[in-house]
Every structure is written in C-alpha cells, then in structure tokens.
Amino acid sequence: MAQKPNIPKGTRDFSPIEMAKRNYIFNTIREVYALYGFQQIETPAMETLQTLMGKYGEEGDKLLFKVLNSGDCLSKVSDEELAERNALHLASKMCEKGLRYDLTVPFARYVVMHRDELQLPFKRYQIQPVWRADRPQKGRYREFYQCDADVVGSDSLLNEVELMQIVDTVFSRFGIRVQIKINNRKILTGIAEVIGAADKIVDITVAIDKLDKIGIDNVNEELRQDGLSDAQIEKLQPIISLTGSNDEKLNTIAGVLAESETGLKGVEETRYILETLKTIGLNNEIQLDLTLARGLNYYTGAIFEVKALDVQIGSITGGGRYDNLTGIFGMQGLSGVGISFGADRIYDVLNTLDLYPKDSINATQLLFINFGEKETAYCLPLVTKARQAGIRTEMFPDAAKMKKQMNYANAKQIPFVVLAGENEMNEGKVTLKNMITGEQQMVSGDELVTIVKA
Amino acid sequence: MAQKPNIPKGTRDFSPIEMAKRNYIFNTIREVYALYGFQQIETPAMETLQTLMGKYGEEGDKLLFKVLNSGDCLSKVSDEELAERNALHLASKMCEKGLRYDLTVPFARYVVMHRDELQLPFKRYQIQPVWRADRPQKGRYREFYQCDADVVGSDSLLNEVELMQIVDTVFSRFGIRVQIKINNRKILTGIAEVIGAADKIVDITVAIDKLDKIGIDNVNEELRQDGLSDAQIEKLQPIISLTGSNDEKLNTIAGVLAESETGLKGVEETRYILETLKTIGLNNEIQLDLTLARGLNYYTGAIFEVKALDVQIGSITGGGRYDNLTGIFGMQGLSGVGISFGADRIYDVLNTLDLYPKDSINATQLLFINFGEKETAYCLPLVTKARQAGIRTEMFPDAAKMKKQMNYANAKQIPFVVLAGENEMNEGKVTLKNMITGEQQMVSGDELVTIVKA
Numbered sequence: 040m041a042q043k044p045n046i047p048k049g050t051r052d053f054s055p056i057e058m059a060k061r062n063y064i065f066n067t068i069r070e071v072y073a074l075y076g077f078q079q080i081e082t083p084a085m086e087t088l089q090t091l092m093g094k095y096g097e098e099g100d101k102l103l104f105k106v107l108n109s110g111d112c113l114s115k116v117s118d119e120e121l122a123e124r125n126a127l128h129l130a131s132k133m134c135e136k137g138l139r140y141d142l143t144v145p146f147a148r149y150v151v152m153h154r155d156e157l158q159l160p161f162k163r164y165q166i167q168p169v170w171r172a173d174r175p176q177k178g179r180y181r182e183f184y185q186c187d188a189d190v191v192g193s194d195s196l197l198n199e200v201e202l203m204q205i206v207d208t209v210f211s212r213f214g215i216r217v218q219i220k221i222n223n224r225k226i227l228t229g230i231a232e233v234i235g236a237a238d239k240i241v242d243i244t245v246a247i248d249k250l251d252k253i254g255i256d257n258v259n260e261e262l263r264q265d266g267l268s269d270a271q272i273e274k275l276q277p278i279i280s281l282t283g284s285n286d287e288k289l290n291t292i293a294g295v296l297a298e299s300e301t302g303l304k305g306v307e308e309t310r311y312i313l314e315t316l317k318t319i320g321l322n323n324e325i326q327l328d329l330t331l332a333r334g335l336n337y338y339t340g341a342i343f344e345v346k347a348l349d350v351q352i353g354s355i356t357g358g359g360r361y362d363n364l365t366g367i368f369g370m371q372g373l374s375g376v377g378i379s380f381g382a383d384r385i386y387d388v389l390n391t392l393d394l395y396p397k398d399s400i401n402a403t404q405l406l407f408i409n410f411g412e413k414e415t416a417y418c419l420p421l422v423t424k425a426r427q428a429g430i431r432t433e434m435f436p437d438a439a440k441m442k443k444q445m446n447y448a449n450a451k452q453i454p455f456v457v458l459a460g461e462n463e464m465n466e467g468k469v470t471l472k473n474m475i476t477g478e479q480q481m482v483s484g485d486e487l488v489t490i491v492k493a
Numbered sequence: 494m495a496q497k498p499n500i501p502k503g504t505r506d507f508s509p510i511e512m513a514k515r516n517y518i519f520n521t522i523r524e525v526y527a528l529y530g531f532q533q534i535e536t537p538a539m540e541t542l543q544t545l546m547g548k549y550g551e552e553g554d555k556l557l558f559k560v561l562n563s564g565d566c567l568s569k570v571s572d573e574e575l576a577e578r579n580a581l582h583l584a585s586k587m588c589e590k591g592l593r594y595d596l597t598v599p600f601a602r603y604v605v606m607h608r609d610e611l612q613l614p615f616k617r618y619q620i621q622p623v624w625r626a627d628r629p630q631k632g633r634y635r636e637f638y639q640c641d642a643d644v645v646g647s648d649s650l651l652n653e654v655e656l657m658q659i660v661d662t663v664f665s666r667f668g669i670r671v672q673i674k675i676n677n678r679k680i681l682t683g684i685a686e687v688i689g690a691a692d693k694i695v696d697i698t699v700a701i702d703k704l705d706k707i708g709i710d711n712v713n714e715e716l717r718q719d720g721l722s723d724a725q726i727e728k729l730q731p732i733i734s735l736t737g738s739n740d741e742k743l744n745t746i747a748g749v750l751a752e753s754e755t756g757l758k759g760v761e762e763t764r765y766i767l768e769t770l771k772t773i774g775l776n777n778e779i780q781l782d783l784t785l786a787r788g789l790n791y792y793t794g795a796i797f798e799v800k801a802l803d804v805q806i807g808s809i810t811g812g813g814r815y816d817n818l819t820g821i822f823g824m825q826g827l828s829g830v831g832i833s834f835g836a837d838r839i840y841d842v843l844n845t846l847d848l849y850p851k852d853s854i855n856a857t858q859l860l861f862i863n864f865g866e867k868e869t870a871y872c873l874p875l876v877t878k879a880r881q882a883g884i885r886t887e888m889f890p891d892a893a894k895m896k897k898q899m900n901y902a903n904a905k906q907i908p909f910v911v912l913a914g915e916n917e918m919n920e921g922k923v924t925l926k927n928m929i930t931g932e933q934q935m936v937s938g939d940e941l942v943t944i945v946k947a
Binding site for chain 1 (some may be wrong): 575583584648855860877
C-alpha cells in the first residue's frame with residue numbers, strides 16, 4: 040500500500056548542496072573553536088526527563104519532546120490515573136526520557152557526571168541538533184543545530200576576551216561584517232539599585248531600546264507609565280541618552296552607579312574586556328549596549344550578542360557569563376561563560392550575501408562518460424588513478440545516452456568530463472572536456488590529472 | 494534540590510578524546526565517499542510513524558522509540574480506549590512521530606519526496622545517529638551512528654565494484670587489514686531452486702557455515718534434521734565442500750546451478766564484479782562466501798560483508814543490492830545498492846590495534862602560562878600571533894599556581910608551554926618549553942611560531 044511520505048512539521052531534509060553549505064559553516068566554527076583550545080564533546084539526543092524538566096521554565100517543560108517508554112508504556116499507570124485524563128501527569132508516568140532542548144543543560148549534566156575526569160578550566164564545544172515543540176514558522180524549526188562553546192571552572196575575564204576574539208575570527212572567516220554588542224548584568228543590577236526599582240529593570244531596558252525610534256520624551260513617558268517616579272526617571276537621564284565612545288559611556292555609567300558596588304563591578308569588568316580587546320585589535324566593532332538584556336535571569340556577568348551589518352536579521356550569535364551552571368545537579372561554585380552561534384541564521388546571511396567560497400562545495404570534479412563495457416574497462420584504471428591523485432571522480436555507471444550523461448554532469452556542475460571511444464583507445468589517450476569553457480583536448484592519464492588538479 | 498544526574502541506558506557521552514577519534518573515523522569515511530562522487534544528505538531525527546512502521550518487521554516496530562504528541566497527547570483517545578489499556582494501540586493514538594531506526598528507510602522516503610530535484614543515479618551518503626529500543630549490552634547501544642552510502646537509479650554492477658573499492662580504500666586508510674566477503678542472493682535462490690527446497694535456504698547456509706567447525710558428516714546430518722532428503726543433500730555436496738580460488742568456486746557453483754536461470758545470473762554477476770576488481774587491484778582480499786546471507790529478505794543481488802583480520806569482532810561493514818527500495822512509498826522500479834560502515838566496531842578495532850594517527854587528535858599545541866595581569870598583557874599579542882599562524886593555542890585564564898597550570902598542560906598533553914616573566918619581558922622574548930623533551934629555550938615571537946609549527 041503506497042503512502043505519500045512526508046516529514047514531521049518543523050523538521051527539514053538537507054539536500055547535498057545545503058549540506059555542503061552547512062558543513063562549511065560547522066567546519067569553520069569547529070576550526071576556530073579548536074584554534075582557541077576548545078575540545079568537542081557529544082551527549083545523547085535523549086536525556087532523562089529528570090535532567091530536563093524544570094530547567095527551562097514552565098513554558099520550556101511544555102516544549103520538550105517526550106519519548107514513550109518502550110515495552111508496556113502503561114505499566115506504571117493505574118486505572119484511576121487513566122480515567123483522570125490528565126495528559127501532563129500521564130506523560131510523566133509513561134515517559135522517562137525527552138529530546139535534548141538545548142546544549143547547556145546536557146553540558147552541565149556532563150560536567151557533573153564526569154567531574155573526576157575533567158581538567159578545569161574545561162573548554163568544551165558541542166555542535167548537535169536540539170528539539171523544541173515550538174509552533175513552526177519562518178526561520179523557526181522544531182529541530183535545529185546549536186554550536187556552543189563554554190568554559191567552566193574559571194572566573195577570569197580572559198575567557199570573555201577570548202570568546203569575543205572567537206566571534207570576531209569566525210565572522211571574519213565567513214566574510215560577514217558584524218557588530219558585537221556587549222553589556223553586563225551587574226551594570227543592569229546597579230541601575231535598578233540606584234533608582235530603587237529592582238523589579239523594573241526589564242521595563243527600563245525595553246524603554247531605553249526605543250530611544251532612536253520614539254525620542255527621549257516618549258521614552259520618559261513610557262517609564263512613567265511603567266510606574267517610575269519623576270526622581271527615578273531624572274536619575275536615569277544620563278543612561279537613557281547615553282552616547283559617545285565605549286569609554287565615554289562607561290564613564291557616564293560609572294558616575295550614575297557611584298553608589299552601587301555591584302554596578303561599579305560591572306563597569307570595571309566591561310572596561311577590562313574592552314581595554315584588553317583594544318590591545319589585541321578586532322576586525323569588527325564592539326559596542327557597549329545597555330539595552331542588551333538577553334536571558335536576564337540566567338546571566339550574571341557579561342552579556343553579548345552579534346548582529347550582521349549587511350542583512351536585516353535578528354541576533355546571529357549570543358552568550359554571556361552565568362554562575363553556578365552545575366548547581367542544579369548538586370555541584371556548586373562552578374562559574375561558566377559561553378557563546379552560541381546561530382547556524383540557521385548564519386546560513387541565511389551567507390546565502391543572502393552569496394559568500395560561500397566555491398571550494399566549500401565538495402562535489403565531483405571529474406566524470407568519465409560510459410560508452411559501454413570495453414570502453415569502461417579501458418577507463419577504470421584511469422578513474423582509479425584520478426582518485427589516487429585526490430580528484431573526486433565518477434564513472435557514469437550505465438552506458439546511457441550521451442545526452443543523459445552530459446545532463447548528469449551539468450546538473451552536478453562537474454567541471455571536467457572524460458570521453459574515451461575507439462579513437463582515444465587506439466591512441467592510448469582520452470578526450471578531456473572542460474565543461475565551463477567547452478574546450479576539448481586529447482590527453483594522457485598524467486596530463487589528465489595535472490589539468491584537473493590545476 | 495540537587496539530583497544525581499544520569500543518562501538513559503544504552504546511550505553514551507563522548508569525551509573530547511573519544512570525539513577526536515570518532516571524528517577521525519567519520520572524516521576518513523566522508524573523504525572517501527566524496528572521492529567517489531557521493532554527496533551528503535541529512536534527514537530529521539524524527540520521522541512520522543507512518544514512514545517508519547511496518548518497515549522493520551514486527552520486532553522492529555516494537556524497537557522504535559515513539560515520541561509523544563505535544564499539546565494534549567490524549568486528545569485523540571476515547572475513554573473506552575483508555576479503559577482497554579492496550580499499550581500498543583494507545584501509543585498509536587498518542588504518538589505520530591518516532592526516532593529514526595536506520596538510514597535506509599529515511600533515505601527511501603527522501604528519494605520519493607525529492608524525486609523531481611534528483612539527478613539519477615543518485616549517489617548519497619549519510620552519517621547520522623539512529624535509535625533502537627534494543628536491550629543494551631556490550632557493544633550494542635540504543636543510540637549509535639550509521640555511515641551509509643547508496644546509489645539508487647542504476648542497475649549497473651559498476652556500482653558494486655565501486656562500493657568494494659570504497660571499502661578497500663577506507664580500510665587501507667585506517668590501516669586495518671580486512672577480508673571482504675561477497676555472495677549473491679541469486680546464487681542462494683538458485684541453490685534452493687535446483688534442490689527444490691526454497692524454504693530451506695536459511696537452514697542450508699547456517700549448516701554450510703559450520704563446515705570448518707563440525708566437519709562434513711555433521712553438516713549433512715544437520716541438513717537431514719532440517720528435513721532435506723538424501724537426494725537433496727547429495728546435490729549440495731559440491732557446494733558444502735566448496736574450496737579453491739573464487740574462480741574455481743564460481744565454476745563449481747555454475748555446474749550445480751546449470752538448471753537455474755536465476756542462479757546462473759548470480760554467478761555471472763559475481764564473476765563480473767570479481768573480474769573487474771582484479772583489473773583494478775585491491776589492497777585487501779575479496780572472497781566468495783556462500784554462507785553470507787545477511788538480510789536475506791531484503792537483498793536481491795550482491796551481498797557483502799567485511800571482517801577485520803587482526804581483531805576478533807563481528808562484521809565491521811556490510812551491504813548489498815536491493816530492488817525496489819522506494820516501492821513502499823509508491824515509487825516503483827528504482828534499484829539500489831549500498832554499504833554501511835559500523836563506526837562503533839571500527840572504533841574498537843582502531844583502539845585495539847592502536848592505529849589512530851597522532852595528528853588525528855586535534856588538541857591544543859601551545860599553552861601560555863599565566864603569571865598575572867602584566868605578564869598576560871605582554872603575552873596576549875603573541876597568543877594572537879600563534880593562532881594567526883594556525884597554532885591551536887591557549888592562554889591559561891587564571892594566574893593559578895604554576896603546578897596547577899603545568900598539570901593542565903600535562904593532562905591535555907599539550908606539547909609546548911610558554912613561560913614569560915620579568916626576565917623574558919625585559920628581553921622582549923619568551924621561554925618555550927618542550928613538554929616532551931623538557932628542553933627550554935628563550936625565543937622571539939617568530940621563533941616561537943617556527944618551532945611549534947615544525
């Protein structure tokens with residue numbers, strides 16, 4: 040019974056050309072991570088629900104894909120529980136495993152489980168798919184890759200510096216011009232402290248973010264509606280209309296935060312990171328941005344985010360420092376800092392700007408046309424010779440019509456084709472056709488290798 | 494509330510050293526596949542259960558990991574159905590998706606869904622994990638990688654020849670000596686035909702397989718117990734005690750199968766493959782083995798299997814030709830042939846024989862010791878310089894005790910360490926220590942790069 044096949048919504052097949060592009064992205068990131076001494080690990084696609092549940096908020100728990108226990112999935116469910124029809128409760132009885140939702144929680148679990156083997160600081164990277172039962176929409180998938188690097192077990196700000204260098208190196212290699220934005224959770228905490236409105240910090244950053252669009256008066260009005268007093272708003276003015284170089288901004292903020300120890304710590308950290316990066320020199324601009332507040336409940340120090348300058352798209356990389364990553368699994372006092380490259384968006388940016396290097400598509404370089412059994416026997420040693428020389432080579436397997444074989448070469452964009460019939464066999468040579476110029480020449484096996492490899 | 498974390502049984506974490514080794518395996522296979530013109534695709538981890546169910550037999554259906562529908566998983570289940578407590582039936586109502594069980598069915602589904610984009614023959618490879626709810630045991634996991642290459646849309650035996658070359662090339666690159674075994678389903682069918690016992694073909698191959706261990710008399714006795722008549726057993730004698738070169742074996746078989754058109758076709762196919770491979774020349778021996786009967790219900794032509802010669806372990810690679818791969822999805826008449834490398838067993842063989850090349854472990858090459866803020870500032874430009882020269886370099890992030898930092902270098906097996914204190918800073922140089930020889934020398938930045946890269 041034939042069925043028309045499909046794939047689950049929000050998931051994707053990757054064709055050869057898409058895979059070549061994705062591999063180019065992953066390999067570039069991988070190489071840079073390795074250059075900075077990060078080492079790859081992998082964790083299982085399935086984690087126990089005990090590991091996953093409660094780590095991503097109530098919403099996150101709902102978005103976990105749960106895997107039904109194998110064998111009798113009802114063995115732990117009573118008749119009464121069935122009759123109650125409480126889907127969430129039943130799921131917890133029928134499922135012990137779920138699909139990985141991100142790479143951070145599995146990493147924390149990994150560090151705790153392998154604590155005795157690890158040499159701290161542990162610099163690991165991980166490039167694997169994650170799954171979320173989100174409503175699929177343009178650019179949002181239920182299966183997508185994350186490319187994370189984290190350092191755990193070191194409080195040094197040199198780690199933040201290195202991560203910024205990694206971001207700069209990766210996007211320089213891609214040829215994507217970016218702006219790196221940096222902020223610090225401690226500065227935001229300081230702001231809330233000095234105006235006495237710790238609960239309003241999100242409203243404040245949202246309002247500040249609108250300055251360019253709606254102007255200072257409207258920003259202040261919005262803050263008033265958020266419940267801030269005139270005195271509080273007054274105190275915020277230097278921060279709302281913050282301008283100038285990073286240094287100037289830091290000086291202004293330090294003034295406002297004079298009374299907040301935490302706030303000043305944030306200023307000092309940011310200053311160290313920026314100063315150190317200045318001595319190293321980045322290709323891309325790094326800018327202090329107080330409106331940057333990603334994962335506010337999660338990060339405890341530096342926060343960063345990367346935007347492409349030449350394509351309108353959301354953040355393409357982000358990260359920050361978090362304290363106590365492994366505390367949820369009973370291992371206290373381990374600080375971490377990490378970044379995550381958004382492979383799907385980087386893919387879109389590279390496509391839009393047409394930045395893939397030609398040789399990133401590792402396709403066939405040479406095709407031998409198949410004229411029949413005798414000609415094939417003549418060609419096979421040459422096919423082997425070409426491959427031994429490292430040339431990606433195919434022999435068309437069937438003695439199909441010439442047109443079909445040439446169509447195959449064109450569709451796969453194979454740059455060189457070999458034709459060898461009676462004539463060539465008599466001469467002990469082959470005809471090599473350059474599919475781009477159309478040029479044909481009779482060559483020996485050695486010449487063939489030299490020309491195709493050139 | 495701290496919980497002691499663990500991972501689902503039958504799954505694994507891969508540490509940096511394990512990942513480096515696995516990547517060496519995958520990259521070697523990937524490179525060879527590309528050399529032969531195969532292109533990579535990826536398919537989603539989850540497939541619809543409609544795609545997966547009924548493709549792996551009743552046992553396979555049970556071993557599928559099913560994913561609970563997100564949202565209200567009970568919405569399609571009536572009270573009556575709940576009360577029945579039929580786990581399999583309920584699972585079918587609560588789950589629409591399952592985890593990929595192998596790479597072949599998703600590939601067939603891919604070919605059918607993308608038929609209009611594909612240029613036939615389509616040579617694809619795929620390296621992804623698969624999941625099976627098997628009882629875990631030594632060497633058998635619930636999550637493991639498959640590394641498949643298949644050609645669909647070509648009946649040519651040149652494809653079989655190429656796959657054998659790929660096997661030979663891959664294991665030559667690994668440095669693993671192997672024996673490639675080949676058989677043909679049509680020969681087995683022919684044997685069953687000529688003795689009039691089509692239903693006994695599995696029993697016959699099992700019995701033949703025991704010849705070396707139990708001797709011809711016991712083999713014949715076993716065949717008798719399997720229900721074969723004396724006349725049938727008599728006719729099988731030349732095949733049971735089949736000896737000699739592949740050519741001699743083929744001649745003997747051709748004699749026995751003189752009356753079977755299918756059988757002779759199998760002999761002819763095998764002869765063509767072996768003859769062609771002889772003209773090309775393989776590094777490893779290929780041997781005709783009639784007891785090879787893997788996936789008997791699946792393969793329709795050539796069958797092959799690879800065994801390591803220097804390690805006692807099961808088959809490390811296998812494959813064969815199957816007709817009508819895509820028929821189950823309504824696309825008829827597409828023949829395919831493929832191989833699958835067993836990454837986990839190859840990993841064990843490489844470990845046992847200690848065959849990993851040193852440079853396959855892409856770890857850090859150079860570590861800068863951290864003596865404090867001033868020294869760090871002095872070193873950072875050199876760290877950057879080393880990385881720009883392609884040296885995998887780390888700066889220890891904290892000014893920790895010397896012993897801790899040197900332990901770190903030793904644990905990560907970093908071959909070079911840089912020490913730069915007052916002295917070195919005054920001279921504008923650094924001390925480079927070779928961690929293997931213990932040798933130390935004062936060098937400039939340029940010398941540093943030259944020595945480490947040498």
